[in-house]
Amino acid sequence: MTRATHRSAEEIGRTELGPRPLPALGEPRSGREPATVDTVLDNGLRVIVARHGAVPMVELRVRIPFAGQDRMHPARAEVLAETLLTGTQRRNRVQMDTDLAAVGGDLHASVDPEHLGIAGEALASGMDTLLDVLGDALTGAVYADDEVAGERDRLVERIAVARSQPRVIAREELQKHRYGDHPFAREVPEAADVGQVTAEEVRELHSRAVVPRGATLVLVGDVDPERTVAEIARHLAGWHSESSAREMPTLPAVQGGDIRLVHRDGAVQSQLRLSAQGLPRTDPRYPALQIANLTFGGYFSSRLVENIREDKGYTYGAHSAFEFTPDSGSILVDADTASEVTAAALLETRYELGRLGLVPPTESEVESARQYAIGGLLTSTSSQSGLASMLATLATCGLGQEWLSAHPDRLRAVTAEEVAEAAWFWAPTAFTGVVVGDAEKLRDQLQALGGVTVP
């Protein structure tokens, strides 16, 4: 590649003046706390409404605990989520979408082993329609035979597409490896099970499990919270049940142990997925754990990313994050790496895990992670949709806006000693996990490293 005239890279990289000093930060300005009402309706539904932002939209999030022990539960729950919004006595599928679209709105249902979720939004002027469609579905979804049959067939194909994604394969293998046959591990239903689900079973599941007691509804927008709670109560007055929504049984703690190598045909890259036990979000040590996690691999300026991406070039992204249930938390570490460097990436990851406890985060590492955690709360909740999702997530652990507002101060109070203590949660022996990739290429090197079970 040539251009007629240009400077050399050395010439481009320097000026007469030379390097300049980094400007100091200004005085931080604090934002306005959203006015929030957090209450429980007569039917047992917890409702959180926050006045936030200036755009004329409302954001809606509903989370219903939706666990089930039955072997067929994941398949029935998946079909239910896919057909919940496909028709009621008052509206067929097309009419639901037409009514929502008229107010710039949308509603989607999804399910995981813990929750049935309904998320949506509409122009603020159309909040009434949004709530009406929601209430209609919650109390009057009919699960017409042809809709259930159609979605069921489509789901079988979509499951095949999902299971061809390396990240889905790796997640399933990790869940099995960590939790065995606990219901928490059953995220994608079996296609064969989905094929057997009947409309009658879905209706029965709805009447038994789509219930308000124990569920949460979050609504965020430039709205009056008190009046909005009353509106919600009016629209959902017909939604009631004697039973409570079903929480997931307590998860067993993640035990450290061998990593399992899982073969995937034709893989050119491997998924490295490690996990250890953490703490619930409500634990007083959580803020220190949060800072330790960021320092290890929780953001770009972490030891793991600076090592295996910016120094070695083994991966595009390495991450470390928490996964919470109401009463527990685990640590998840992931990276995708070319087959040729997978073993080397695992070695470096283990090195960084060991180093976090032995060479604990320095004052400057702690400070950087602290600022990132505080700033991240600010940027991620500055939009209406961001705040709605955050409040819905916190609600699953029984927390709310007060916890969110107080969290920056909790982070400010964390000392380097507390972070050094928390760092031991990342001890290499605390971790287990899976590597999914081309076993023919990976086996010998991983076996030589040790701590890996190979097929």
Add this chain to the structure above:
Amino acid sequence: MVEPQLHRVTLPNGLRVVLAPDSGRGSSSPGGPPVVGVSVHYDVGFRSEPQGRTGFAHLFEHLMFQGSESLEKLAHFRHVQGSGGIFNGSTHQDYTDYFQVLPSNALERALFLEADRMRAPKITEENLRNQVDVVKEEIRLNVLNRPYGGFPWILLPPVLYSTFANAHNGYGDFTDLEQATVEDCAAFFDTYYAPGNAVLTIAGDIDVDQATDLVHKHFGDVPARPVAQRPSFSEPYPAQELRDRHADPHAPLPAIALGYRLPDPVAELDSYLANVVLAAVLSDGDASRLQQRMVHRESMVVDVHAGAGLMGAPLDARDPDTFTLTAIRTPEVDSARVVGAIDEELERIAADGPTAEELARVTARWSAGLYREHDRLMSRTLDLGSAELVHGRAELISELPSRVGEITAQDVAAAAKALRPDARAVLEIEPASEESSDGGAA
């Protein structure tokens, strides 16, 4: 809602600056979130990279994070994140953007970081080799190791377009990436990264006068350099239907993509927007025509999507731009039936136009979607910057709902009529091994 009032400055070195405060000049908004977005859009994308250097524009974007005169390697990330902010960059057909969203007390720091790399990026052999490895991992992650990787944005252009600029793979071939040199980087920077070839956007919790002073302070002495004449990438429409097939070793189900040429997004904006409306009438929501027929009534596809633009969003590129229709289809239904159904639905719209209700639905969803997108400061900042760069008018992002609202049924019918079978590309994705469709790990 109060639309952000825009302010503009052009520095003597040619840098265009757009300022979009939450509130009016001189008063920092007391109630808005104390966050600020800063972006720089350079007027060069992967269509400008030379033959033998596919993927170079994107590789170069990575190198812009690798240090500059005042900043060692890793310093950029650490300063942004250590100030509580987030950062990223992305490479498109016609531009490359870099951005930060941070607490507003870090505004000056963000401007310093952007100015330093606009003035004097430090490009070294070691960092280049490191980032070639990182980019190859990115391509394995997003293309080579997964089903439907690069579908359709990498796979469709070589079928629809004939010139290298429009047809080639913007992520790059590994051999081209490996051959990139520090000398190439120097040439690319001096050719395309002049201040006069860039737009700086600052949005959110700012005081306009104070922010303008800071812009002068940090960008004022970035030396002016000549800006190369931007080439036209236009090429004739296809004279026939163009077809190709691609074997995907990871895909469990066959897929199909149709590609059509769009009106010039800048010179023929309203005709272009008629295509945006058409795409929504076709595939947005359960009440849309293709969802109703192809997914629900006739169960021939698992998913179908129509859209203006190759990279997932309309109005992201200059001419030529692409209207895409993609579907993952069930193996029991052959592709001719899928294409036949699409053609029939396009003919119906071409003959009768959409209904008034369909138009109203699209307009309401479009307005709501924009409100929502622009409520996120990152999206607002980036959209202002790209609209200023591509269209010369950042205001466009607030005007779009009313302009979309003025699109008539006749306009949409005309758009449907212009999507001609004899001037399109048809790409079929074939699963490489039929028996591996359970997709499970052995």
